[in-house]
Amino acid sequence: xxxxxxxxxxxxxxxxxxxxxxxxxxxxxxxxxxxxxxxxxxxxxxxxxxxxxxxxxxxxxxxxxxxxxxxxxxxxxxxxxxxxxxxxxxxxxxxxxxxxxxxxxxxxxxxxxxxxxxxxxxxxxxxxxxxxxxxxxxxxxxxxxxxxxxxxxxxxxxxxxxxxxxxxxxxxxxxxxxxxxxxxxxxxxxxxxxxxxxxxxxxxxxxxxxxxxxxxxxxxxxxxxxxxxxxxxxxxxxxxxxxxxxxxxxxxxxxxxxxxxxxxxxxxxxxxxxxxxxxxxxxxxxxxxxxxxxxxxxxxxxxxxxxxxxxxxxxxxxxxxxxxxxxxxxxxxxxxxxxxxxxxxxxxxxxxxxxxxxxxxxxxxxxxxxxxxxxxxxxxxxxxxxxxxxxxxxxxxxxxxxxxxxxxxxxxxxxxxxxxxxxxxxxxxxxx
Amino acid sequence: xxxxxxxxxxxxxxxxxxxxxxxxxxxxxxxxxxxxxxxxxxxxxxxxxxxxxxxxxxxxxxxxxxxxxxxxxxxxxxxxxxxxxxxxxxxxxxxxxxxxxxxxxxxxxxxxxxxxxxxxxxxxxxxxxxxxxxxxxxxxxxxxxxxxxxxxxxxxxxxxxxxxxxxxxxxxxxxxxxxxxxxxxxxxxxxxxxxxxxxxxxxxxxxxxxxxxxxxxxxxxxxxxxxxxxxxxxxxxxxxxxxxxxxxxxxxxxxxxxxxxxxxxxxxxxxxxxxxxxxxxxxxxxxxxxxxxxxxxxxxxxxxxxxxxxxxxxxxxxxxxxxxxxxxxxxxxxxxxxxxxxxxxxxxxxxxxxxxxxxxxxxxxxxxxxxxxxxxxxxxxxxxxxxxxxxxxxxxxxxxxxxxxxxxxxxxxxxxxxxxxxxxxxxxxxxx
Numbered sequence: 001x002x003x004x005x006x007x008x009x010x011x012x013x014x015x016x017x018x019x020x021x022x023x024x025x026x027x028x029x030x031x032x033x034x035x036x037x038x039x040x041x042x043x044x045x046x047x048x049x050x051x052x053x054x055x056x057x058x059x060x061x062x063x064x065x066x067x068x069x070x071x072x073x074x075x076x077x078x079x080x081x082x083x084x085x086x087x088x089x090x091x092x093x094x095x096x097x098x099x100x101x102x103x104x105x106x107x108x109x110x111x112x113x114x115x116x117x118x119x120x121x122x123x124x125x126x127x128x129x130x131x132x133x134x135x136x137x138x139x140x141x142x143x144x145x146x147x148x149x150x151x152x153x154x155x156x157x158x159x160x161x162x163x164x165x166x167x168x169x170x171x172x173x174x175x176x177x178x179x180x181x182x183x184x185x186x187x188x189x190x191x192x193x194x195x196x197x198x199x200x201x202x203x204x205x206x207x208x209x210x211x212x213x214x215x216x217x218x219x220x221x222x223x224x225x226x227x228x229x230x231x232x233x234x235x236x237x238x239x240x241x242x243x244x245x246x247x248x249x250x251x252x253x254x255x256x257x258x259x260x261x262x263x264x265x266x267x268x269x270x271x272x273x274x275x276x277x278x279x280x281x282x283x284x285x286x287x288x289x290x291x292x293x294x295x296x297x298x299x300x301x302x303x304x305x306x307x308x309x310x311x312x313x314x315x316x317x318x319x320x321x322x323x324x325x326x327x328x329x330x331x332x333x334x335x336x337x338x339x340x341x342x343x344x345x346x347x348x349x350x351x352x353x354x355x356x357x358x359x360x361x362x363x364x365x366x367x368x369x370x371x372x373x374x375x376x377x378x379x380x381x382x383x384x385x386x387x388x389x390x391x392x393x394x395x396x397x398x399x400x401x402x403x404x405x406x407x408x409x410x411x412x413x414x415x416x417x418x419x420x421x422x423x424x425x426x427x428x429x430x431x432x
Numbered sequence: 433x434x435x436x437x438x439x440x441x442x443x444x445x446x447x448x449x450x451x452x453x454x455x456x457x458x459x460x461x462x463x464x465x466x467x468x469x470x471x472x473x474x475x476x477x478x479x480x481x482x483x484x485x486x487x488x489x490x491x492x493x494x495x496x497x498x499x500x501x502x503x504x505x506x507x508x509x510x511x512x513x514x515x516x517x518x519x520x521x522x523x524x525x526x527x528x529x530x531x532x533x534x535x536x537x538x539x540x541x542x543x544x545x546x547x548x549x550x551x552x553x554x555x556x557x558x559x560x561x562x563x564x565x566x567x568x569x570x571x572x573x574x575x576x577x578x579x580x581x582x583x584x585x586x587x588x589x590x591x592x593x594x595x596x597x598x599x600x601x602x603x604x605x606x607x608x609x610x611x612x613x614x615x616x617x618x619x620x621x622x623x624x625x626x627x628x629x630x631x632x633x634x635x636x637x638x639x640x641x642x643x644x645x646x647x648x649x650x651x652x653x654x655x656x657x658x659x660x661x662x663x664x665x666x667x668x669x670x671x672x673x674x675x676x677x678x679x680x681x682x683x684x685x686x687x688x689x690x691x692x693x694x695x696x697x698x699x700x701x702x703x704x705x706x707x708x709x710x711x712x713x714x715x716x717x718x719x720x721x722x723x724x725x726x727x728x729x730x731x732x733x734x735x736x737x738x739x740x741x742x743x744x745x746x747x748x749x750x751x752x753x754x755x756x757x758x759x760x761x762x763x764x765x766x767x768x769x770x771x772x773x774x775x776x777x778x779x780x781x782x783x784x785x786x787x788x789x790x791x792x793x794x795x796x797x798x799x800x801x802x803x804x805x806x807x808x809x810x811x812x813x814x815x816x817x818x819x820x821x822x823x824x825x826x827x828x829x830x831x832x833x834x835x836x837x838x839x840x841x842x843x844x845x846x847x848x849x850x851x852x853x854x855x856x857x858x859x860x861x862x863x864x
Contacts, residue, residue, distance in 0.1 A: 212682075245642025266688055274679065285714065
């Protein structure tokens, strides 16, 4: 709970602004225009972080933001802050945003929606001559996807202190190009030191990237927080041998034990319903030859849960399953945790602002939890934050066929507008 | 059952020859000398079929065979037949042999032992001035391993009519070089048409390439035949989705179903003990990403059994398991059989000759079945055939650390000597 929260969240909403609405077609047109930069023949977008295409996308956003009078700041990791002045610029800004870098076979909406929904909110306020007490900022976070440079969520990670600026700048892509050089090459290596400047509130609108809203025919996902994650590399050490001459009883088949573990991961997740997730997504079989009994299998395990107690219990269950499976077949199983993200609940008053916005607009909504990481999850470490999900077709994302309905995108943007107005204490026509 | 069998197998063994023994150290020295050609730093051998190193190995064998008076014929697929004349050259030859090509990371004994054990038998007979009624032949089959050119067991396959000479000659390696050109390049493209010239009997000595003899502390494996094999490609079609936002109950995880199938293959094999074998050796997960639920998994299945009824029952059980697993999770599972080798029992009188040889020598022996393919399995289609297995260390083969004991190799060679003498009706000092 941050000290500046109480000043940022207005207890009451100016009734005169309750009818304010974003321009859905304008939002859609902007999404389609941005999607042309790096657009693929299949209708997706390939706009990797800190490439020339990323620069073009950033330039377009900056031009649009300047058109409505925003000032632009770029920090040392390339995050862009487009600021609309408030009546009281001593207040911490109410911020929204997301990212415009994409996966290699990404879609038009992941990230881009959050940025352009924020822009649309500012355009709407500008057109309606509405000013807020607190300044408003739309931020474009650098390299959320991590497709070209790891770690993922790089810009928001530096901003929130998850890792250092120096660490991020030193990362290199597969061709050996450093983040620092790539930033300079596209002209987005801001001089400003990255510092988590006080943020009154942070909202992020995003497509759900999952099937829950669609399955429930619900327009707005009121995001409670993000699942914690533990990722592992698990290696089963058996003994490779010829499939023909080796009797079943003398085998030490690492894949057979790996199959036990795949089932165990699934069972562990089901034991921690509804928020427990367990996935084996990657498998490497050695020597991976049709007629050779696998001697070594490495697999990844991805466990997620809504709270740390559950995540720890799942961790213990995984280690127990590995120990039992190894002991049963006299095999060594190495379990190495390679990633840990703590569960991140969002600020209850912020979550309430999203829900109230949906209710006020007469939109169907439901509480959801984000299974994936988002910039908001990092920002929530240093500011009161919340997210607004809208459905995407078949829950598909990170895919060129990623799709979302214009009316859903507009609805989510209206919720964002209402939530930001509430947080920033808007006053109609209070300044010119 | 071949018509010439009864003339080739002598009902009684000349007692005077029962004490004849091979020269174990000479056999070992020859193995070590041949292993230098293509020898690797780790003590293995890399001598791929129809390479310059293969030519060197062939030349060494041919020189050794000529030293003891053999005549050499090379057929059109490059098989080398080194023939020691019999007293009655109208009789079909008693043949032995194997191959000298190796895997890329092969050992000193696989194949090479069978060839040099045959040579040692002929050297022993030459030194002892023993002649046989039937001529004797030691054959070097071309490209048994299939590492450079497929199909495997190419020379014996053409000889036995498993596929045509034209088919074999037209095969190309990864660099596009045809078998016909590779044969010509090393000078082993014989003019003689390949024809399964009548073979009175065929014995092949080989390291077991499995752990059974060693586990049973037994010196001689009396090989009853070879398991039949059915190989499959099985593909599970699920739906890829993000591991984070996709709840467990909405997943269509292809790897989870693949794990069911890995277990099913193991169970099917155990249900057909002792000779049923079932192996999943190769797995391909799509997209194989740590935080993506697998949308498609392809795996290979290798089923083996001693008789066709069992193999058919295992085939039905596999298809049933796939149908059930698919139906349970509403996924499509494709099952395609890609290879079929019929079970190949060896000729009982030939098998008996091996067992009697071991018994006469006071060697421990046990009935075994070959789980893998060998040249003898093809030759058995056109001639009475049998195999003699000797232990190899830890059952390991197709590996540079492949190892075998000199006393075991000598013992197996003595069994081969006795069996060949029995089949060829040897007469001590009958000719000069």
